[in-house]
Amino acid sequence: MSLIDVKSFAAGQWITPDANARMIENAVTGAPLGRAGNDALDVQEMLDYARKTGGPALRALTFHDRARMLKALAAELGKHKQALYDLSFATGATQSDHMVDIDGGIGTMFVFASKGRREMPDAHVYLDGDVEQLSRNGTFLGQHIATSMQGVAVHINAFNFPVWGMLEKLAPTLLAGVPAIVKPATATSYVTELAVKIMLDSGILPAGALQLVSGGLGDMLDRLTCQDIVSFTGSAQTAFKLRSAPHILRNSIKFVAEQDSLNASILGPDAVMGTPEFDLFIKEVHREMTTKAGQKCTAVRRIIAPQAQVDDVIQALSARLAKTVIGDPQLETTRMGALVSGSQKRDVLEKIKIIGSEAERVYGDPDDFAVQGADAEKGAFLPPMLFHCGDPDGATRVHDTEAFGPVSTIMGYRDLDHAIALVNRGEGSLVASVITHDPEVAREVALGAGAFHGRLYFNNRDSMKESTGHGSPLPHMVHGGPGRAGGGEELGGVRGVMHYMQRTAIQGSPDILTAIGRKWAPGATEKPAPAHPFTRTFTDLEIGETIHTDPREITLDDIAHFANFTGDTFYAHMDDAAAKRNPFFPGRVAHGYLLLSFAAGMFVEPNEGPVLANTGLDSLRFMKPVEAGDTIKVRLTVKHKTPRNEEYGEVRWHVTLTNQDDELVAEYELLTMNAYNA
Numbered sequence: 001m002s003l004i005d006v007k008s009f010a011a012g013q014w015i016t017p018d019a020n021a022r023m024i025e026n027a028v029t030g031a032p033l034g035r036a037g038n039d040a041l042d043v044q045e046m047l048d049y050a051r052k053t054g055g056p057a058l059r060a061l062t063f064h065d066r067a068r069m070l071k072a073l074a075a076e077l078g079k080h081k082q083a084l085y086d087l088s089f090a091t092g093a094t095q096s097d098h099m100v101d102i103d104g105g106i107g108t109m110f111v112f113a114s115k116g117r118r119e120m121p122d123a124h125v126y127l128d129g130d131v132e133q134l135s136r137n138g139t140f141l142g143q144h145i146a147t148s149m150q151g152v153a154v155h156i157n158a159f160n161f162p163v164w165g166m167l168e169k170l171a172p173t174l175l176a177g178v179p180a181i182v183k184p185a186t187a188t189s190y191v192t193e194l195a196v197k198i199m200l201d202s203g204i205l206p207a208g209a210l211q212l213v214s215g216g217l218g219d220m221l222d223r224l225t226c227q228d229i230v231s232f233t234g235s236a237q238t239a240f241k242l243r244s245a246p247h248i249l250r251n252s253i254k255f256v257a258e259q260d261s262l263n264a265s266i267l268g269p270d271a272v273m274g275t276p277e278f279d280l281f282i283k284e285v286h287r288e289m290t291t292k293a294g295q296k297c298t299a300v301r302r303i304i305a306p307q308a309q310v311d312d313v314i315q316a317l318s319a320r321l322a323k324t325v326i327g328d329p330q331l332e333t334t335r336m337g338a339l340v341s342g343s344q345k346r347d348v349l350e351k352i353k354i355i356g357s358e359a360e361r362v363y364g365d366p367d368d369f370a371v372q373g374a375d376a377e378k379g380a381f382l383p384p385m386l387f388h389c390g391d392p393d394g395a396t397r398v399h400d401t402e403a404f405g406p407v408s409t410i411m412g413y414r415d416l417d418h419a420i421a422l423v424n425r426g427e428g429s430l431v432a433s434v435i436t437h438d439p440e441v442a443r444e445v446a447l448g449a450g451a452f453h454g455r456l457y458f459n460n461r462d463s464m465k466e467s468t469g470h471g472s473p474l475p476h477m478v479h480g481g482p483g484r485a486g487g488g489e490e491l492g493g494v495r496g497v498m499h500y501m502q503r504t505a506i507q508g509s510p511d512i513l514t515a516i517g518r519k520w521a522p523g524a525t526e527k528p529a530p531a532h533p534f535t536r537t538f539t540d541l542e543i544g545e546t547i548h549t550d551p552r553e554i555t556l557d558d559i560a561h562f563a564n565f566t567g568d569t570f571y572a573h574m575d576d577a578a579a580k581r582n583p584f585f586p587g588r589v590a591h592g593y594l595l596l597s598f599a600a601g602m603f604v605e606p607n608e609g610p611v612l613a614n615t616g617l618d619s620l621r622f623m624k625p626v627e628a629g630d631t632i633k634v635r636l637t638v639k640h641k642t643p644r645n646e647e648y649g650e651v652r653w654h655v656t657l658t659n660q661d662d663e664l665v666a667e668y669e670l671l672t673m674n675a676y677n678a
Helices: 043-059 063-079 081-091 095-119 164-176 186-201 236-243 246-250 276-294 307-322 342-356 416-424 439-452 494-498 510-517 556-566 576-580 592-603
Strands: 004-006 008-010 013-015 022-025 032-036 141-148 153-156 180-183 210-212 229-234 254-259 264-267 302-306 360-363 385-389 407-413 432-435 456-459 478-480 489-491 501-508 545-548 611-622 631-643 648-659 664-675
Touching: 004 186, 008 043, 008 186, 022 186, 032 186, 043 141, 043 180, 043 210, 063 081, 063 095, 063 164, 063 186, 081 095, 081 186, 095 164, 095 276, 095 494, 141 510, 153 164, 164 180, 164 186, 164 229, 164 489, 164 494, 186 210, 229 236, 236 246, 236 254, 254 478, 254 489, 264 276, 264 416, 276 307, 276 407, 276 432, 302 307, 302 416, 307 360, 307 385, 307 407, 342 360, 342 385, 342 407, 407 416, 416 439, 432 439, 439 456, 489 494, 494 501, 501 510, 556 592, 592 611, 592 631, 592 648, 592 664, 611 648, 631 664
Parallel strands: 004 032, 153 180, 153 229, 180 210, 229 254, 264 302, 264 432, 302 407, 385 407, 432 456
Antiparallel strands: 008 013, 008 210, 022 032, 141 501, 360 385, 478 489, 545 631, 611 664, 631 648, 648 664
C-alpha cells in the first residue's frame, strides 16, 4: 500500500512533503501510513499572504456575511462526512468517536454561524456594552468597540480531535474577520488535511483566509507581530515553551492556551448505590475513560467519591469496564479503539508507572487484555485502567500526572470540604463534574471549586436525559480553565470571537459614536422622517430617523378605566391618600403600562404596511410618575437595524416619553420585524 503524502497549503499552493518529512503510522496496525512535513515552506510568504490577501478580504465582509460563510462551510463538510469517517478509523477512533470529532466540529461551526447572525451586527464594528455618559449634558460619550485584528491567527492543534479541534478555533476566527494558518498535530494531520481540502475546494472562502501546515512551523512564531494571535491546544510543557519565547513576550502577542489538566468527577454524598445518581456517575466515568480511548483533554482523570462508597464505585465501574470490547474501530462491536500511535501508548505506560507509585491498579492489565480483530502488539492498544489511591492527602503525583489515555484514579473523601480540597489539588482544570441531587451540595462546590475550574458540570436524575456529558465542550459555553489548564477561554459564543478582535474605548460626541457603531446614540442628530416610519421598508429606514407625536392628556377616568379593565387596582392608582404615603408617588398616578399603551397608540400607523410584528421591549424604565392632568408625548427614533432572513429584518427603535415640562417619564427600546419590500 502506497504512503499518503499529507500536503500543506501555503500561499495558495499545495506543497508536498520533502525528504525530511515525518512518518505517520496507522494506529490500528502499526504499519506506516503516510508522511508529512516540508522544511522548505516559506513561512514569511504564508504570513504575508494571510495579512495582505486573506485579512482585507475577510474584513470587507460584515459579521453576517462571515456567519453565512461559516454556515455554508459547515454544510459542505457535512456532505463529505463519510470520507472523513473512513479516513479517521486509522487514528484508532471508533464510529462513535467520529461523531464527537467530525459531527461535533461541524455542529460547532453551525452554532457560531447562528450566533454571528443573531448576536452580532450586520456591520464591521462590534459594540461591547452600553454607551457611557461622560459629561453632564450628554454631549461627550464613551463606548467600547471591538474590531478585527489585522494580522493572522496561528492555530496549533492537538492530535486527538483532528476535525473538531480545528473547527472550534477556525469558526470564531473567521467570524472575527481574521485569516488562519492551521497547524494540526502530525500524527492525525491527514484527517485535518482532507477537511481543509473540502473547505478550500468549495470556493466559499476568500483567498488567503485559510492555510495549512502539515508538519513543523519552522520559525513562523518568531515572525509574528502584535496584530497576530496564537491559539494552542496541547501539553502544558509545550505551551510554556511556546508562550515564554522572548519574541512572544516582547511583542505582547496574544497567546490563547488550552492545556492538559487533571479533571475530576465528584460523587455527591447523597448519591449512594441504588440511586439514579450513582448509576449515572458510573456511566459518565466509564464514558470518559473509554471515549477516544481516554485521549480527551476533558476526560475524568480523578474520581472522587465518599469514602464509604469507594468499594462500591470500584466494583460497579470495573464491571462496566469489563464489558467494553477493545478492537479494530471499524468493527461494529468495538467500543474502544486504539491510542493514536505507538509513542502515545509508550507515554501512557510511563505515566501509569508514576501513578502506580501512589495508587494501586484495581482494574485493567496492560500486559493481559483481549483485542478483537487486531494485533494488540502491533497496534497502539491499551485496556482501560482504574487505580485506587488510599491516601489522596499524602499523594502528589496522582494530582499532577496525566496519563493521556484510558486511565483514571479513584480516591475517597471524608466530607464535602475534603472533596473540594481534593478536586482543587489539580491546580486548575478544564472541567469538574458533580453528580448530586442536592442543590446545596452543588452550591457549596461551585463556591469552593469554581475558581479552579473553567467549567462545572452538574447532573442528576432531573437533567440526565438531556445533558451532554462531562467531557463535551459546547460552543455556547467557555472551554478553558485556570492554572495548569492554560488560563485560556475558547468557545463561549461571542466570547470566543473576542480573542481575535481588539477592544477599543472610543470617546466623542453622540454623532461620532453613531457614525462609528452604526447605532444611534442618545443625543445624536435626529433625521426628520419623510413619511411615517411604519410606512417605510426596512431598507428605506435610516438610522436616526425620528418622529415626535402630539401630546395627550392623562385623565382620572383613563386611570380608573385601565385599572378596572386590566384588574390592576394597585393602591397607588386607586387611593390618593395611600399613594401619598408612598415615598415614590405624589398621589394617585397612572399605571406605567397605561403610559406604554397610550404611547403605542400615539406613534403606531394602523394600516397594513412593512411593519410585520412587534417582538418585544428592552431596557424599559419609568423615571417620573404621571398624575391625572399631566400630558405625555412620544419621540420614536430608528436606533439600529439587523437583517434576519431574506424577507425581513429587525428594527430597534429608541422610544422616550416626556411630560408637559419636557421631563423624561419613561424610556425603552421597541423591537419590530420589518419587511424589506412594501
